[in-house]
Amino acid sequence: MRPQEREELLAAYALDALSGPEADEVEALVAGDPEAAEQLAAYREIADLIGLEAPLRRTDPALRERMLQSAQRMRPTPTRRFPALRVAAVAAALAVLAIGVSWGVGLQRSIDTLQQESASLAAIVAADTQRIDVIETERVGSGGDEAVRTDVQGEIDTHRRIIAILADPNVQEASLESTEAGRGASGRYLWSAELGAGVVIAQQLPPLPIGTVYELWLIEGFDEVSGGTFVPTPDGDAQVLIELDFEFNPFSVAITPAPVGGAEVMPQPIVLSGWVP
Template sequence: MTHEEARDVLPLYALGVTDTAERAQLEEHLRGCLPCQQVLALESRTVDGLGRSVDQVRPRPELRRRVLGNVRSFVDPDAIPDAGTSAGASRATPWFWAVAAAAVVALVTSIGLVSARRELAEVQAELETSQQRVAQAEERAVRAASEATSQRRVVTVLTSTDLIQATLNGEAPAASARARAFLSASTGTLIFTAYGLPALPAGRVYQLWAIVGTTPVSAGVFTPDADGRSQFIAQLPALDAPPATIAVTLEPAGGVPKPTGPMYLVGAASN
């Protein structure tokens, strides 16, 4: 018996209306399945509470006669003992009707429990789907907010009164590479975009530099995409003077305090 099949049979097992083969299969499954054991305990408590969930009311005599009359209509008259039946058999008849009525109630109740469990599973599935959609919407909102912030920073830099620009050309390792840099000297915000950069060797990154006089100031490391393109916004520390040169070098992963590798891009900065 599979795990899913066991979950469907557990309510019937708790009510005691499973057949012998089904009961044996379920009990074998239960011996090695702690989650199903826990579900069975819950189902058993539910069934146990059914009898106490409503007030006990003695039925009217005419209602009892009508119910028993309806039950008798489904029974073969030849199977019902006549008035001459022994006293022992006569005494057993009420027990038969009680068991039959209990079986009907158990069957109806079990069907209701199985249906309720399936409806609950459907509701849980719908809830999980809704939660996933909410999470996706939140992710899109975060991305949109981040993009809007980046766009505002770009506009601020490009419209600043102290804008510094640089066109970077490729050096020997990357002769066809090109890049542009835009820097707001007062805020230190630098916009950088490049294309045509070669794929990086293992354990290496590109590092961007703003060179003030003879002092290189790191503007961060980056990795281009598969087409050799890269675009990002960097934040420089406070500078003593506007940079005269913008450059890109090849460095170990994580970057270095001062350039150590070959220069791939370089360009003069001007306002």
């Protein structure tokens, strides 16, 4: 390829002005030619500056308010996820760390049982807390892989949070009902106003098509806020911890399939949903 031809391609590519086959040609070129890659990077920097040439126009002050209102309704952060598959992974990590503890006892119980056994709940929580202490002590001494330890710590934190929600005597509970698309599934939504956090526990969710996950949605009026994506166990079970750091009072909760990474707007079909008290 002549140098002039090559420069033409690189300059046009930087401007996104090439058709598909030509763009493919440039990608192949820069993949094997560091000099071409450098030249393209330089042109990219120039192309990125061209927007500054646009004549500036003042924005409507009302737009700022609209944008902020929209943003404030749309951000559940930090959203914590508690997919049961990760619980299994963490359990394996704990085994590696030679901790013979089975944890998450409280989570294995159905919420109905927990509600009925409220008298024993405190004891369960206390026992779990003790176990977590043991896990932490042995983990610190284990000198294991840092990434695994961080992962375990995250799960311990999540676990503690869920226990705290379950232990809240004023926890609000809603039953999630399955739709036709989610036939056989069931779930509970528990919200602790005091903690500003909640948990959704779903069971027997239908198997997902490859390349999809489940996504939790909180709905207030016409606003839908994603509560995060999750992957259930092969049995279709999952627990999702929800923490909101802004004012949002959902009156219903729904679970839908979604693409990996989550959907921009709530997709269909809904498999589980319920009204929040």
